Amino acid sequence: MSSIQLAGIAKAWGTSRALEAIDLQVDAGTFCVLLGPSGCGKSTTLRIIAGLETASAGQVLIDGRDVTNLPPAQRGVAMVFQNYALFPHLNVRDNIGFGLSVRKVEKGEADKRIAHAAELLGLAALLDRKPSQLSGGQQQRVALARALVAQARVCLMDEPLSNLDAQLRQQMRTELRELQQRLGLTVVYVTHDQAEAMSMADQVVLLNKGRIEQAAQPRALYAAPGTTFAASFIGTPAMNLLQLDGGRIAGSDVVASPRAAWLGLRPEAVGLGGDVPATVRSTEYLGADLILHCDVGTQSITVRSSGEAQVAAGERVRLGWADDAMHWFDAEGRRLPA
Numbered sequence: 058m059s060s061i062q063l064a065g066i067a068k069a070w071g072t073s074r075a076l077e078a079i080d081l082q083v084d085a086g087t088f089c090v091l092l093g094p095s096g097c098g099k100s101t102t103l104r105i106i107a108g109l110e111t112a113s114a115g116q117v118l119i120d121g122r123d124v125t126n127l128p129p130a131q132r133g134v135a136m137v138f139q140n141y142a143l144f145p146h147l148n149v150r151d152n153i154g155f156g157l158s159v160r161k162v163e164k165g166e167a168d169k170r171i172a173h174a175a176e177l178l179g180l181a182a183l184l185d186r187k188p189s190q191l192s193g194g195q196q197q198r199v200a201l202a203r204a205l206v207a208q209a210r211v212c213l214m215d216e217p218l219s220n221l222d223a224q225l226r227q228q229m230r231t232e233l234r235e236l237q238q239r240l241g242l243t244v245v246y247v248t249h250d251q252a253e254a255m256s257m258a259d260q261v262v263l264l265n266k267g268r269i270e271q272a273a274q275p276r277a278l279y280a281a282p283g284t285t286f287a288a289s290f291i292g293t294p295a296m297n298l299l300q301l302d303g304g305r306i307a308g309s310d311v312v313a314s315p316r317a318a319w320l321g322l323r324p325e326a327v328g329l330g331g332d333v334p335a336t337v338r339s340t341e342y343l344g345a346d347l348i349l350h351c352d353v354g355t356q357s358i359t360v361r362s363s364g365e366a367q368v369a370a371g372e373r374v375r376l377g378w379a380d381d382a383m384h385w386f387d388a389e390g391r392r393l394p395a
C-alpha cells in the first residue's frame with residue numbers, strides 16, 4: 058500500500074496560477090476525493106501526482122519517496138480517465154493487457170493477471186468483444202481492469218463516471234468503493250459532484266481557486282464547514298446562508314448573533330412549527346421530501362420537509378430550528394465558534 062504526500066505544490070502557466078501552496082496527505086489504502094467547481098485545479102493536482110504535468114514548486118512523495126522529477130512510468134501509479142482511453146481496434150483482453158505487453162510482462166503472467174481482473178470486474182464473458190460492443194459501464198470497467206493489472210498501489214481517477222447515466226453511475230460508485238476497499242488501493246479521485254465525493258471518500262479535499270478550502274472526512278465537512286464556500290458547496294439542497302444585519306436576519310425582526318455576518322442553516326434542520334414567520338414562495342415535491350422555498354424578511358430560506366406535509370406556494374408559515382443547528386460565519390466567510 059502506498060501513501061501520497063504533496064508538499065507546497067504550486068503550478069502556474071505564465072502569469073496564470075492554477076495551484077498555490079497545496080499540502081496534502083493521502084494515507085495508504087484510503088479513498089481521497091478532490092472536489093471543487095470547474096477550473097479550481099482538481100485535474101492539475103491529479104496530473105501532477107501522476108507525473109503528466111510538472112509542478113512549478115513543491116514536492117510529490119509516494120510512500121515517502123520523492124517522485125517529483127520521475128516520469129509517470131516510474132511512479133507506480135495507474136490512471137483512469139473520463140473517456141476511458143480504450144483502443145477501438147483492440148478487444149477487451151488486449152485493451153486490459155496493453156500496458157503489460159508494452160512493459161514486456163511475460164505472457165503467462167499477463168494472461169493470469171488479465172483473467173483475474175476480468176473475473177473481479179465481471180468482464181470474463183466479454184474478453185473477445187471490441188469496446189464499441191460494450192455499454193458505457195462495461196467500458197469503464199475495462200479501463201479500471203487495465204489499471205488493476207498494472208498492479209499499481211495508487212490509482213488516480215479523473216471523473217471516471219461522468220459519461221454514465223445516473224443509475225449506472227450510482228451502481229459504479231458502490232462497485233468502485235468496494236473494490237478499492239477489498240484490494241486496499243490508495244485512490245485519488247477527481248469529481249465536481251459533491252454527492253459522489255461524499256458517498257465514496259474517506260477524505261474530501263475541497264479546492265477553490267487553486268487552494269485547499271477544506272480537507273476532512275465527509276461527516277466532518279458536512280457537520281462543520283469551515284467557510285461559507287464549503288457550507289454552500291456540500292449538501293443538496295445547499296445550506297441556507299442568511300445575511301445578518303445588526304444581529305438580526307436582514308429585513309426581519311428575528312434576532313440572531315450580533316458578532317456574525319452570516320447564519321448557516323441546513324434545509325433539513327429547519328422545520329415547520331416554530332416562531333419565525335415566513336412566506337412560502339414555491340414548493341418542489343420529491344416524493345419522500347417536500348422542498349419549500351421561503352422568504353424570511355429579505356432573505357431566502359430553503360426547508361426540507363416531509364413529503365407528507367401539505368403546504369402550498371403563497372402560504373404564511375412559521376419556521377423553527379434548534380440552537381445547535383446554527384452555523385455562524387464572519388464577513389469574510391470564516392466559521393465562528395458556536
Ligand SMILES: Nc1ncnc2c1ncn2[C@@H]1O[C@H](COP(=O)(O)OP(=O)(O)OP(=O)(O)O)[C@@H](O)[C@H]1O
Nearest residue numbers: 070073075093094095096097098099100101102249
Ligand atoms: N495547459 C494549460 N495551460 C494553461 N492553463 C491551464 C492549462 N491546464 C489548465 N489550466 C488552467 O488551470 C486551472 C485549473 O485547471 P484544472 O483543469 O486543473 O481545473 P479542474 O478543477 O480540473 O476543472 P474541470 O472540473 O473544469 O475539469 C484553470 O484555470 C485552467 O484554465
